[in-house]
Amino acid sequence: MLDLNLTSTEWMLHDVLAEVLEPPQAVDYLRWATENIVFSKRESPMPGPYNPERFSYFTEILQALSPEDPCRIVSLAKSAQLGGTVLANIFTGGTLDLDPCDFLYVHPTEDNGRRWSKMKLSPMLKGTTALRNIFPLNSSREGGDSVMYKERKDGRGAIQISGANSPASLSQVSMSRQVQDDLSKWETNSAGDPEKQADSRSQGYEFAKIFKISTPLVIPGCRITKNFEAGSQEHLYVPCPHDECGEMHTLDWENFAEHLDEDHPEKACFYCPSCGQEIHEHHRPKMLKGAEWRAKYPERKRFHRSFYLWSAYSLLQSFERIARSWIDAKGDPASEQTFMNDVVGRAYKATGEAPPWEELRDRASLSxxxxxxxxxxxxxxxxxxxxxxxxxxxxxxxxxxxxxxxxxxxxxxxxxxxxxxxxxxxxxxxxxxxxxxxxxxxxxxxxxxxxxxxxxxxxxxxxxxxxxxxxxxxxxxxxxxxxxxxxxxxxxxxxxxxxxxxxxxxxxxxxxxxxxxxxxxxxxxxxxxxxxxxxxxxxxxxxxxxxxxxxxxxxxxxxxxxxxxxxxxxxxxxxxxxxxxxxxxxxxxxxxxxxxxxxxxxxxxxxxxxxxxxxxxxxxxxxxxxxxxxxxxxxxxxxxxxxxxxxxxxxxxxxxxxxxxxxx
Incomplete structure (x- = not known):
C-alpha cells in the first residue's frame, strides 16, 4: 500500500496567516543600498560598496522616495554623470525586494529601455544578493522573464520597462511605483503626452510613488525644469568651511563664474556670500558633512518634492575641470548649451527668434x-x-x-x-x-x-x-x-x-x-x-x-x-x-x-x-x-x-x- 505524507490543512492555514499578519519590514532604501550596491572598477572611479558619505546628498532623496514620506512625486533636475542612474537603481531594486509591487520604468524610447534592461537591470538582478533568488532570469525570455518584463518568482510583483514613444506600452497597466527616466528627452507620441500617460498608470493607487529624473535641456519646453518648478524646489545648502563663519549657503554657478580667472582655471573657487572668504575644492568634503536640503516652497513637500543638484557638489567633479569646461565652451552657443545642461544642470534658454533681416542686411552693407x-x-x-x-x-x-x-x-x-x-x-x-x-x-x-x-x-x-x-x-x-x-x-x-x-x-x-x-x-x-x-x-x-x-x-x-x-x-x-x-x-x-x-x-x-x-x-x-x-x-x-x-x-x-x- 502506497504511503503518502500529505501536508496538514491546519498547518497550511497557520502558515498563510503568519505570512499575512507579519508586519512588513521597513522600507529603508539607504540601508538596502549599503548592503547590496557594490560598484566595480568599470562602473565607477570609486569602486566598492555604496558609501553614504560619498553620496550624502542622495540620503534625503531616498527618504522622500520611501513610503514614510507622504509625497507622491519626487523630481530631480541634475547635471549629467552625477549618479542619478544609481539613485534610480536603488529605488527600483529596493522596491522589488523590500516593497514588492508592480513597478514601471519608462525611458524616452523602447530602444533605450531594451538597452537599459540588458546593460543595467539584468546585471543588477544577477549580481545583487537580495534580488538574485527573487527573479527567475531564465534564458528562454518567456513568461515572467523577458527583456521588457520581469516578474518575481512568487508572483508578488514585477517590473515593466516601457518607452515614452510607445503609447501601447503605457496603457492597460496599473503601477504603484515608477521611474520616469531622462524625462527631458520625452516627446509626444501618437496618443498624446507620454508623461500624462505614464502618470495615469499610478492613478489607482492613493500612495503611489513617481520618480522623475533628468538632465535639463532647453526652455521653454523642458519637462524636468517644469516639474522642478512645480514642486518644493529644494536646493542643497552647505556651511561655510571657515570656523569663524559657518553660515549656510548654496554653491551657485554665478558665484563660481564671477570669480573665475580664465588664465588660471586651477585656482577656481567659490566665495562665501557671508564672510567673503575663498571656498576651495579641499573644503568640499567638510561642507558636505553639514549639508542640508532647504525648500523654497515647503508647503508643496506633502505632494511633490523637487530637488536640484549640480556638479560642484559631486566628489567626482573637480572645480578645475568645471572651470576648463566653461572656458572651452564660452562664446559658442551650442557648446554653452551642452555645458549648462551637463555640468550646471540647468536648462538653456533658447533663442527662438532671429534678429530682423533688415538689421543683418544693413550691417552687411557696411562690410x-x-x-x-x-x-x-x-x-x-x-x-x-x-x-x-x-x-x-x-x-x-x-x-x-x-x-x-x-x-x-x-x-x-x-x-x-x-x-x-x-x-x-x-x-x-x-x-x-x-x-x-x-x-x-x-x-x-x-x-x-x-x-x-x-x-x-x-x-x-x-x-x-x-x-x-x-x-x-x-x-x-x-x-x-x-x-x-x-x-x-x-x-x-x-x-x-x-x-x-x-x-x-x-x-x-x-x-x-x-x-x-x-x-x-x-x-x-x-x-x-x-x-x-x-x-x-x-x-x-x-x-x-x-x-x-x-x-x-x-x-x-x-x-x-x-x-x-x-x-x-x-x-x-x-x-x-x-x-x-x-x-x-x-x-x-x-x-x-x-x-x-x-x-x-x-x-x-x-x-x-x-x-x-x-x-x-x-x-x-x-x-x-x-x-x-x-x-x-x-x-x-x-x-x-x-x-x-x-x-x-x-x-x-x-x-x-x-x-x-x-x-x-
Missing part, C-alpha cells in the same frame, strides 16, 4: 567683404547643398579660428539632382576655386548635401566622390539628439539594405539654429562665432536665413515647441547654412573647433602668395572665378564684382601644413 572672395583670416571652406524639385541651392562658407564664419557664395544650379546637367554643375562647383586676398584659389574642403529628400538620387551623386570631400546629411529636429551622428545603413523603397560607408550623417538642426541665431547677433568681428556677410547679397538671402522661429504648438492637448517657417518665405538660405556647418562639424568634431596648430598650419599654407605669383599687385587683384549658378538667390543679375582695393592681409603663421591638396 568690405564681397561675394565670391574669401576674406582674410578664413581658411577652411565648406559647402551646404539643398535639393528641390527643379533646382539645387548651395552656400559656400569660409571658417576661421574661434568658430568665426564668412559667407563666400550663394547660388542656384537648375535641374533635379538626378539630372546629368545638375550633377555636372555640382561637379564643377567642387572643382571651382574661390580667390582669397593673397591670390590663392581655395577649393571647397567638404561639401554636405541634404539627403532627406530624393535620398537615392542624392546618394547616387555622393558616392561618385571621395568620402573626405562629399557627405550626405539629414537634419533632425529633436533637441536631445547628438549634434552629429553617423547613419550606418537603411532600407530603401525597394526593401534593400543600403550601407552608406561613413558618408551619411544626421545632425541636430535645432541646436545649430539656436546657436546660429545667437551668433548672428554678434557685431564684434573678433567675437567667437561671429558671422561675416558680403556687402552685395540681396535682401532675399537675409529673409531666408531669418525665416524660422521656435514657437509653442498644441499637440494632443500638450504644448510642444517646434521650429516654424514663415509660410510666405523660403528658407533654403538657412538650410544650406546649417548643412555647411554640419560639414564643418564632420571635420572639427562636436566642439566645432579645430586645434590651434591645425589652424596655424592652414593659415601658413593658404594665406601666402602662390608660388607662381611673383608678387605683382595687379596679379593679386584678378576677378574671382564665375559662379556655377546661372542665378543667385533672386532672378536679378548678380555677377561677382572686382574689389577696387585689395583687402588687407592678416599676418601669416609660420608653421608647416599638410593641406596643400586643397589649394591651387
Amino acid at each position: 568690405e567683404h564681397r561675394r565670391g572672395r574669401v576674406p582674410p583670416g578664413f581658411v577652411y571652406l565648406t559647402c551646404g547643398v539643398d535639393c528641390q524639385d527643379d533646382r539645387v541651392e548651395f552656400q559656400v562658407i569660409a571658417w576661421g579660428p574661434h568658430r568665426r564664419r564668412a559667407v563666400v557664395q550663394y547660388g542656384v544650379i537648375p535641374g533635379h539632382i538626378s539630372d546629368d546637367k545638375c550633377r555636372a554643375g555640382l561637379d564643377a562647383l567642387l572643382k571651382q576655386g574661390f580667390r582669397n586676398s593673397y591670390g590663392r584659389s581655395l577649393l571647397i574642403d567638404i561639401l554636405a548635401i541634404d539627403g532627406n529628400a530624393y535620398t537615392e538620387d542624392v546618394w547616387g551623386w555622393v558616392r561618385r566622390h571621395p568620402a573626405a570631400r562629399v557627405i550626405m546629411v539629414r537634419g533632425r529636429h529633436e533637441e536631445h539628439i547628438p549634434l552629429f551622428v553617423q547613419v550606418k545603413k537603411e532600407t530603401n523603397k525597394r526593401g534593400e539594405k543600403v550601407h552608406y560607408r561613413k558618408r551619411f550623417f544626421n545632425f541636430a538642426t535645432s541646436v545649430l539654429k539656436m546657436a546660429f541665431y545667437r551668433n548672428v547677433r554678434k557685431e564684434d568681428p573678433e567675437a567667437s562665432g561671429h558671422v561675416l556677410f558680403p556687402c552685395d547679397l540681396e535682401d532675399e538671402y537675409f529673409r531666408q536665413i531669418t525665416a524660422e522661429s521656435r514657437k509653442p504648438e498644441k499637440k494632443h492637448g500638450f504644448t510642444v515647441y517646434r521650429w516654424v517657417k514663415d509660410p510666405n518665405q523660403n528658407n533654403e538660405g538657412l538650410d544650406t547654412m546649417l548643412q555647411a556647418e554640419a560639414a564643418f562639424v564632420r571635420r572639427a568634431g562636436p566642439q566645432r573647433e579645430l586645434l590651434d596648430h591645425v589652424w596655424a598650419g592652414l593659415i601658413a599654407e593658404r594665406e601666402c602668395p602662390p608660388e607662381e605669383v611673383q608678387g605683382d599687385l595687379e596679379d593679386l587683384m584678378i576677378s574671382p572665378p564665375p559662379v556655377v549658378a546661372s542665378k543667385p538667390v533672386s532672378t536679378a543679375s548678380d555677377a561677382p564684382v572686382d574689389d577696387p582695393q585689395p583687402q588687407k592681409p592678416a599676418p601669416a603663421a609660420k608653421q608647416p601644413s599638410k593641406w596643400s591638396r586643397r589649394t591651387q
